[in-house]
Amino acid sequence: MLWLLAHNNERPLGHGAVAREVWRLYFHWYGVLSHGAFPAHDTLWQYPPGAGAVLLAPGLVPGLSYFQAFVALTLGTDALITAALARAGTRPGRTLLGAALWTGGLPLLLHLPLARYDVEVTAFAVLSLLALSRSTRACGALAALGALVKVWPALVLLGLARGRPTRTAWLSAALTGTVALAAFVVSFRNPLAFLRQQGGRGVQVESLGGTALSLARQAGWRGTTRYQYGAMELVGPHVRAVATASLALTAVAFALLLAWRVRARHWTPATPYDAALSAVLLFTVTSRVISPQYMIWLLGLAAVCLTSRHTTQRPVAALIVAATALSAVAYPAFYAEVVRCTWTGCLLMLARNGLLATAAVLSLTRLWRASRRRESTSRVHMVTTGQFSRPQMSAAPASLRGDRG
Template sequence: MNRLRVTSGPVHALAALWLTTRGLMLWLLVHDSAPVLGGGSVSREVWRLYFHWYGVLAHGSFPTHDTLWQYPPGAGAVLLAPGLLPWLTYFQAFVALTLAVDALVTTALTRAGSRAGRSLLGAALWTGGLPLLLQLPLARYDVQVTALAVLSLLALGRSPRAGGVFAALGALVKVWPALVLLGTPRGRQTRGTWAWAAAAGTVSFALFAVPFRHPLSFLREQGGRGVQIESLGGTALNLARHLGWPGQARYQFGAVEMVGPYVRAVATASLALTALSFALLVLWRARARCWSEATPFDAALCAVLLFTVTSRVISPQYMIWLVGLAAVCLTSRHTSQRPVAALVLAATALSTLVFPMRYGDVIDGTWAGCVLMLARNGILAAAAVLSFVRLWRTSRPNEKTMKTREPQPDSDRLPERALSVS
């Protein structure tokens, strides 16, 4: 049995860092109207858009014919949750709950890192990395969905059932947490985890479908998304404006997207790259032979990185997902993703320069805006490639290593050392 190590000093330091940085994030949120902080555009999404959806949901229906509603039904639970604090305004309650979930993630990462053979680097990465996005994490519900993915991964080694349930709940809020189950070891653990995820997802969806009307309305609007200006394709088109491309940036479907010739071709190419990424991940899983305690963590970060980089949309809040998954990787001393985590931090810092600080330059397609986007997305692309390469290598030991290991039966609990899986 793993025992918690005596780490009171580092834990107290993490607590102090969390209180300091979250206090600063709150201060920035209060002063959100400053031009350098986005002129109020960050907080506006909560008190205007989320609050509007709250009113629709409170009347027993998911939004319909709303091009901005592009989320699975589980998002409704997050948006309704501020109603549990009626003595606060909707905005205040939303921020308070987001901070509470943030504290939960920090605590879970700290507990995981305090066990024998583990590391507190993950908790430190989350605590210090999230504030790189300034006030943005407090005004989006991506902290909540990231918490479900983090809890799923941390639970896998001890309770595959809980890991599957948390992943299913996360997928019902935003689809991507389903990817965190990609790296579960083949055999009984995978069958159990995926079965519990499927069952929990089905039951949870039914709980939304019965009392609420139009639970699948998001599918109609999701298909209309174009090429967001911050995506890889959007960056290429923005650079093409300097070479005479006649397109422009326009706000539609809840984001600033590129419109003009060849945009549809770029969107199709993005979808093709996403399909290729999925094929590579399936190939990795089919060829992988060795699992360590860190393999599910590393595979989750790699999968979400690949899907993020090839997406038609790379909103700044997506970095919250990557910081959370990188933090989970760093709780294990066996992770292969340490350099990837460093690249994620660098991309997160650049994302803040992109939005909200220099978003006008990005929309106008100035050279400064283009260089910022090229740097941010270039780092993300490099991180995705490096992540996959390192995941592949650590799951395919050399012949000499294989000879020293004997196949072992499937286990519901991951051992500390790597397993040879037939």
């Protein structure tokens, strides 16, 4: 990955576009942030205030340029994630498959992970989930800090078991988030400016909606692509309707996740991990934007799932790895084809997004069935082995027929 980064000016690697985001855009934001303000009038600034702390950190490393320090910190964070996954995988009932997936899956994105700060964001989510077995307070605090950097790590708290674990983690997250946000409000000007820019985003060409519009362009749709809000977006008739449909699908996904949580009756040690992956998958697939670095999030969460022998997400992890490999083909190698909406670009994005959509549906289905079926299976086992007392035995046939007590 480092070798590819050093040769990123080559044509197949995007003519230097991958690394340019660090030494040009991130370094520009660093200059603004170092003067105590967020880039309020920059349409490219679409991130919560915690992202400012991540972008300021490379400037604190002595003896290195901003770009070198950024890459060094990303490598250090990668090592931290790997060590945490490996340590979790050596415990009883665990496996090293998670560490293997992270180690082997991340390079599928070529040098992109070293030139984006999504590895740091993923670290908050991974460490939050792995801390759950030891401290629910630490789990909540890490999720809150991650959410202040890029929102989505808050979703890792969705699958915590009902009762005290949920209350403790969510209270810890609320307190940590409030204190950290207050610190940014006191220390910087315009900490919430990102909300204005985020709301103006359209349909990125790599999103699910973008794939539909790209295919429509082959059928005569009179739209085109334009660089705006930091991404190549589609503009033209019906784009606003597609964007609205994406938001509606996100709301539906959130409702499905809430319904799962209300109806779930059985938690295993892997259920919080599986629910986190399912939630982030659903929100990614229904988003108006699916940048290639989003795959880093999914790889990290899939790796956490695979640390547990109880996970239901092994087939989902395989689909995510396949989608990650296709993402690297689409960007940077064939990104010009994707932007021009040629058949090559359309088929690439159709395959990648098809894998992600399949993974999202499969993930939620397996999560839902596991939380219901295993309860019924355990009841059948107790009946057949005589572990029910006599009053419970008489009630068992009704429960097995599906009646609810």
